[in-house]
Amino acid sequence: MTECIECGADVTLHDDLEVGEIVDCATCGAELEVLGTDPVELDTAPELEEDWGE
Amino acid sequence: MRIGMLYSRIRRDEKLLLSELRERGHDVVKIDVRKQRFGLTEPPADIEGCDLVIDRCLATSRSRYVTRFVEQYDVPVVNDPETAAVCADKAHNSLVLADAGIPTPNTEVAFTKEAAMEIIESFGYPCVIKPVVGSWGRLMAKIDTRSAAEAILEHKETLGHYEHKVFYIQEFVEKPGRDIRVLATDGEPVAAMARSSDHWLTNAAKGAETEHTEVDDEMRDLVARASESVGGGLLGVDLMETGDAYTVHEVNHTVEFKALNEVAETDVPATVVDWLEARAEAGMEATV
Numbered sequence: 001m002t003e004c005i006e007c008g009a010d011v012t013l014h015d016d017l018e019v020g021e022i023v024d025c026a027t028c029g030a031e032l033e034v035l036g037t038d039p040v041e042l043d044t045a046p047e048l049e050e051d052w053g054e
Numbered sequence: 055m056r057i058g059m060l061y062s063r064i065r066r067d068e069k070l071l072l073s074e075l076r077e078r079g080h081d082v083v084k085i086d087v088r089k090q091r092f093g094l095t096e097p098p099a100d101i102e103g104c105d106l107v108i109d110r111c112l113a114t115s116r117s118r119y120v121t122r123f124v125e126q127y128d129v130p131v132v133n134d135p136e137t138a139a140v141c142a143d144k145a146h147n148s149l150v151l152a153d154a155g156i157p158t159p160n161t162e163v164a165f166t167k168e169a170a171m172e173i174i175e176s177f178g179y180p181c182v183i184k185p186v187v188g189s190w191g192r193l194m195a196k197i198d199t200r201s202a203a204e205a206i207l208e209h210k211e212t213l214g215h216y217e218h219k220v221f222y223i224q225e226f227v228e229k230p231g232r233d234i235r236v237l238a239t240d241g242e243p244v245a246a247m248a249r250s251s252d253h254w255l256t257n258a259a260k261g262a263e264t265e266h267t268e269v270d271d272e273m274r275d276l277v278a279r280a281s282e283s284v285g286g287g288l289l290g291v292d293l294m295e296t297g298d299a300y301t302v303h304e305v306n307h308t309v310e311f312k313a314l315n316e317v318a319e320t321d322v323p324a325t326v327v328d329w330l331e332a333r334a335e336a337g338m339e340a341t342v
Contacts, residue, residue: 053189
């Protein structure tokens with residue numbers, strides 16, 4: 001559990017968290033990027049870019 | 055083995071690969087391309103010593119450049135930059151498919167809205183206009199009328215990035231409410247799924263329903279040829295059914311497979327990692 005940097009609500013995290021992963025805040029819907037796992041550090045995820053995809 | 059993974063966002067697909075690689079005891083190096091500097095001759099420390107680097111960049115532009123740099127450092131990279139360059143651009147992709155004699159939707163390109171309108175009128179309605187770079191079904195338009203065509207072309211010409219002035223226009227294929235994605239390694243199918251939707255776009259990213267589908271002989275042949283046409287590698291080949299045949303509309307080079315893994319009868323990440331290991335071993339033997 002950590003705090004959403006957008007709304008301050010608790011964000012539930014799963015066990016296999018990876019740096020670079022995106023987690024959603026269930027309260028405000030913000031997409032948060034995992035910058036660190038020990039300790040957990042979150043930041044606002046980058047906005048969708050036009051050339052993203054597969 | 056030391057396996058590098060180029061990324062800027064870890065999706066479910068990358069987590070599946072990371073998990074499989076780590077379970078097998080590989081030394082996995084996650085390489086966030088946003089933090090790297092790529093010189094002309096010397097590799098960044100994270101890439102140096104890798105037996106293989108996997109390109110899982112979310113951004114096509116980064117994928118195209120970074121694979122070129124990794125190849126420059128003589129480190130094997132999946133997929134290679136030639137494949138990335140072809141698959142990253144729909145026009146390029148269509149050209150190589152047609153050149154290989156693979157059935158692909160009729161497509162024309164123009165650089166002005168007047169010439170684009172001529173194409174649209176000759177194709178008739180509906181037809182489809184797509185950005186040459188893009189994914190997940192974004193910014194694609196099914197054009198049903200001339201007035202819609204005029205509006206779309208004007209918007210693209212006025213508001214768009216210069217790539218949106220490369221008007222890529224395609225016939226509309228009457229598919230049976232679904233298309234087929236085949237994940238393949240050097241042309242050998244790993245698994246396939248049908249993606250169904252009431253919407254004309256059937257991308258999994260658009261919420262299409264997915265289900266396992268068998269790869270028949272014709273599909274297998276087309277996948278092998280489509281893979282070869284773009285230079286091989288770990289690819290997602292997209293096909294549409296046209297009556298009793300298929301047409302290949304594109305090949306994807308940083309293919310997502312999480313949706314496929316949920317419906318496939320095979321263990322997709324395990325099969326992909328089998329292939330990656332073989333590629334790395336081949337590269338190691340070549341340098342001995």
